[in-house]
Amino acid sequence: MSDTTTLKNAKILIVGGAGFVGCNLCRHILDKHDPKEIWIIDNLLSSEISNVPEDSKVNFIFGSVADDRVLAKLPDDLELVFHLACYHGNQSSIADPIADHDNNTITSLKLFDHLKESKNLKKIVYAAAGCAVAEKTFEDPTATSEDAPVSLFHDSPYSISKLVGEMYGNYFWNRHGLPFVKARFQNVYGPREILGAGSWRGTPHTVWRNVIPTFIWKSLNEEALPLDNGGNASRDFIFVEDMAKGLVGCAQEGQPGEAYNLASGVETTIKDLATYINELTGNKTSVDLKPARDWDRSGKRFGATLKSKEKLNFSATVSIKNGLAKTVDWTKKNRELINQSIEKHEFMINQFSS
Numbered sequence: 160m161s162d163t164t165t166l167k168n169a170k171i172l173i174v175g176g177a178g179f180v181g182c183n184l185c186r187h188i189l190d191k192h193d194p195k196e197i198w199i200i201d202n203l204l205s206s207e208i209s210n211v212p213e214d215s216k217v218n219f220i221f222g223s224v225a226d227d228r229v230l231a232k233l234p235d236d237l238e239l240v241f242h243l244a245c246y247h248g249n250q251s252s253i254a255d256p257i258a259d260h261d262n263n264t265i266t267s268l269k270l271f272d273h274l275k276e277s278k279n280l281k282k283i284v285y286a287a288a289g290c291a292v293a294e295k296t297f298e299d300p301t302a303t304s305e306d307a308p309v310s311l312f313h314d315s316p317y318s319i320s321k322l323v324g325e326m327y328g329n330y331f332w333n334r335h336g337l338p339f340v341k342a343r344f345q346n347v348y349g350p351r352e353i354l355g356a357g358s359w360r361g362t363p364h365t366v367w368r369n370v371i372p373t374f375i376w377k378s379l380n381e382e383a384l385p386l387d388n389g390g391n392a393s394r395d396f397i398f399v400e401d402m403a404k405g406l407v408g409c410a411q412e413g414q415p416g417e418a419y420n421l422a423s424g425v426e427t428t429i430k431d432l433a434t435y436i437n438e439l440t441g442n443k444t445s446v447d448l449k450p451a452r453d454w455d456r457s458g459k460r461f462g463a464t465l466k467s468k469e470k471l472n473f474s475a476t477v478s479i480k481n482g483l484a485k486t487v488d489w490t491k492k493n494r495e496l497i498n499q500s501i502e503k504h505e506f507m508i509n510q511f512s513s
């Protein structure tokens with residue numbers, strides 16, 4: 160394609176670049192795309208500094224992207240921006256909607272407003288959430304497409320903030336020509352998602368984050384894997400290396416104003432996920448069948464992949480079983496790091512269980 164945006168020799172900003180997806184993206188760009196500089200802004204609210212690669216091309220700015228003093232430290236000739244900061248995750252946002260606003264809504268507005276006059280900016284890629292636009296169903300789902308209708312009723316402030324970010328970006332694109340591209344994520348998993356990363360965010364989900372790292376950790380410790388609602392919900396799991404390639408695809412080929420699903424297109428039930436993980440770790444302990452979570456109506460879902468394939472030439476290539484094997488391997492090698500990250504929340508976790 161003639162209007163491909165190149166990352167080679169580019170000055171790139173990753174907001175939330177110490178986080179799980181952000182640090183994998185940073186490594187992928189350094190390995191494959193020979194950028195000039197990568198700037199990272201992160202307040203380490205849900206991440207560990209150890210995730211940031213030590214590389215002379217990487218400049219780390221500690222602080223919130225909503226802080227003008229932090230924004231003032233950025234070069235004014237950035238060419239590409241990936242906006243991955245969020246208040247992680249749904250349950251924390253329910254526990255503290257104001258903290259979600261401060262780190263998941265005002266953040267996007269401040270960033271887009273700061274960049275609106277940028278002369279060199281070719282693309283800004285926003286981490287949008289597929290869950291915010293997915294149909295709520297426990298029947299057989301249809302693939303969520305990019306033009307799926309969006310409800311005004313949401314289960315968490317997190318979900319609302321992710322949509323508000325899309326709307327602000329669309330506004331700045333229409334009004335100021337901000338080259339805003341939406342990458343709609345399905346459920347990402349893989350190495351460098353550290354349980355307990357960052358500071359306490361009001362619930363035990365600070366530690367347990369997402370289902371895959373939680374299941375792998377518990378399974379390696381021969382614990383029973385908890386299956387909410389019998390494990391019959393399903394998700395579209397995408398390996399983080401595929402996600403990094405998809406984000407680069409959005410930067411290279413994405414058209415401003417457009418949304419692209421970054422999805423595997425494969426539906427996996429939580430029950431099957433537990434079986435695969437227990438097989439990989441050799442955990443023989445029976446699963447723990449639990450009732451449905453009171454806030455969660457999400458049920459079953461997966462993303463449509465056609466548009467990303469046709470327009471970005473992107474398809475996820477890592478199968479769930481291969482991706483899980485790599486993630487189990489990484490977890491085994493990083494047990495001490497993860498344990499330390501979990502243990503720093505011990506006092507707060509005990510408050511919840513007492």
Ligand SMILES: NC(=O)c1ccc[n+]([C@@H]2O[C@H](COP(=O)([O-])OP(=O)(O)OC[C@H]3O[C@@H](n4cnc5c(N)ncnc54)[C@H](O)[C@@H]3O)[C@@H](O)[C@H]2O)c1
Binds near residue numbers: 178246266357
């Ligand atoms: N992981 C998934 O499955 C998934 C699914 C849908 C959407 N997303 C989106 O992808 C992005 C990355 O997710 P992740 O899983 O890597 O989460 P993460 O929590 O690991 O990364 C988010 C990063 O943002 C940082 N951050 C928070 N507030 C900030 C602020 N005010 N200023 C600067 N940095 C701040 C955190 O410290 C963290 O490093 C998020 O925007 C998330 O909403 C992720």
